[in-house]
Amino acid sequence: MAVSTIDPNGLNIGQIGGRRNLIINSQFQVAQRGTSSTSAGYQTVDRFRFTSSDMDQLAFTQSQDTTGPSGFTNSYKLTVTTPETTTEAEEQLFMYHCVEAQNLQQLGYGTSDAKQLTLSFWVKSSVTGAYCVAFYENDGNRLITSTYSISSANTWEYKTITIDGDTSGTINNDNGSGLELYFFLSCGPDRKTTDSTTWGTWTAAKFGYGQVADVAATSSATWQITGVQLEVGDVPTPFEHRSYGEELNSCLRYYWRVTKSTQYQVITTAIGYSSTVAIAPIPYPVPMRASPSFSISATSDFSYIGNGGTAEPSQFQTDFKSIWSAQAYMVGSFNQGSAYLYRFDGDSPSGQYFALDAEL
């Protein structure tokens, strides 16, 4: 039968084309910070943070992995290297992703027309059982949780979760946190005593409701995920593949790292402000979400050149920063009014960097 008209409202899948997936870096292609780390926090893949709270013995590696289910070349992987003896009260282990509030205004939260959301993803773990996914609305301090189940160890499985719209919720139209996703791997018994399968005010006792699997307390456990898609409606549509360049460009709003790739890689031009300070602009490739924090690998990784010579600064720092650019300065020996180049020093590239962080 020929179909002459498709009514997207009848399909209940939100918009029928264009960007449907609200998650950035959902197939874990972008990892500006690095590909492996034994620390918690934003350490590897962009836009996803791994949190380990109050664990005692637990040691782990988080990494950008180069395997995935059919159609995916990357995934995020957590490997337990030393297990927690017992996962106790207040202890929790989860992966976090935050969607910016102004990107969620179409959900209509706080109105009778609040939209459903459907989360889909591929997951693989050595630990079978039920896992909690929590959705937290920061502006309204409200939470809803759901679960998925790993039924077969070490096998990629496709999971879907649909949550109701929050008719009593609040998502401000701003650049702050809109909806936070928590993929729990473990949580203490006090984090799952109260049913949170409908929207309600956040409490610690609701946070990991339904979590049974305990990755933290399992020796050599692994947990892997990719193809994370969050979309309006109650239908999990096929994964929206995006180009690497498009994903990288989206990530740059939240984090930008310039890593040295060649000797004497140029950063920017500066002007001598005084005999000890030269100032320079660092314009960003895209406007950032908020004024970013600035960090460097080490002051000795940088140098300045001008007036026929080159030297290492005693400081490389930024002061004023906007969403567009930063004012950077080096402390050294300069001629007022003379031009200089800031650049990485002459050593071979080995991870030297400067970074700007406006993550949520």
Next chain:
Amino acid sequence: MNEMQITYAQYIVDVTSGSNSAIKATIDGVELSVPLDPANRHYAEILRQLESGQLTIQPAE
């Protein structure tokens, strides 16, 4: 829900105006120059820990 470990904080003075323009802070083991913008998650956490008495910010050198 995600408390950061802040072990050091000191104001940075803008070299051209002499006013406080950022905070040099060690957060979760990384030294950062944090802007005075409440939308920045590091500054928001500094403000939260200041308010709760967990943190003091050293004046600029």
